[in-house]
Amino acid sequence: MARIGIIGSAGRMGQALRDAIAQGGHDYAGGVDRDGDPAALAAQSDVLVDFSAPGALESNCEAAIAVGVPMVVGTTGLEERHHWLIDAAALSIPILQTGNTSLGVTLLAHLVREAAQRLGPDWDIEIVETHHRMKVDAPSGTALLLGEAAACGRGERLGDVEQRARDGITGAREPGAIGFASLRGGTVAGDHAVHFLTDHERLTLTHMAENRAIFARGAVRAAQWLLGRAPGRYTMPEVLDL
Missing domain, CATH: 3.40.50.720 (NAD(P)-binding Rossmann-like Domain)
Known part of the structure; x- marks a missing residue:
């Protein structure tokens, strides 16, 4: 106690x-x-x-x-x-x-790091997070935690490879980038999805917080x-x- x-x-x-x-x-x-x-x-x-x-x-x-x-x-x-x-x-x-105290998210970050390491640089990584309309920071601390896990799996610093916003004519996706997208609305406690995408194949690791x-x-x-x-x-x- x-x-x-x-x-x-x-x-x-x-x-x-x-x-x-x-x-x-x-x-x-x-x-x-x-x-x-x-x-x-x-x-x-x-x-x-x-x-x-x-x-x-x-x-x-x-x-x-x-x-x-x-x-x-x-x-x-x-x-x-x-x-x-x-x-x-x-x-x-x-x-x-920590950016997230959920035990499920902690395990998710471990899986993301393992996937990034094992799949290699041919797989693009995109992180999408959704939160309630009152959240004031973006990307969420959890999304950044997952991005850091992915970058660690590749032996890189997140700050060197992150892409936090895309608008207008952005050109082709930069090789090796880790992208972020933030959605806000309703009363969502926190949903996070890490997408690994390569030619003709996609893998998504997801966590949804209900409360x-x-x-x-x-x-x-x-x-x-x-x-x-x-x-x-x-x-x-x-x-x-x-």
Whole structure:
């Protein structure tokens, strides 16, 4: 049993996390939001789960470091500078950052990496994601996670091969590119499809999220897994021993 604190507790994901904490037999240590004090929450928690906003990451990491509590970061829309903050925090605390805490998506990323490695450069890769109309970032953190898995399978950096938008006369598809398309509408919790396409043949790996509860359950499992770990930066595949 762990005392789990939630940073970003007021939203729909916060409610899903509270439900998952109770279902997992853990204690809800409390929550903070935009005007709250993450340091006070960290002091009364065994582990923190952060689903807030990129702009709050620095203060959240400082709060966790100050009292030595582990932290799961599920916030999306992170930029390179945010990853530097996470790397720095990992020198002092165990911290796990992911664009998606779903166990199913974690396994999907593993399969995407394997497929990209085994199929080779003759197969084009396109990633299509669909989310609810209120989502503010695109491509989704999950789509980027899957893109990174595909690029890793090919021994490349995603930033060197990604294509995030096509409009107008774009010319032929660049060989080796990993393309992204983002759809927004309705109340879709999150659908992701990774298409592998070559001459006369297509393979699609898909994950569909029906409810935010799947992300909450995965985040709670990751939080529990972090307890007792040495300082370092961890990933969801390690939670599943992939």
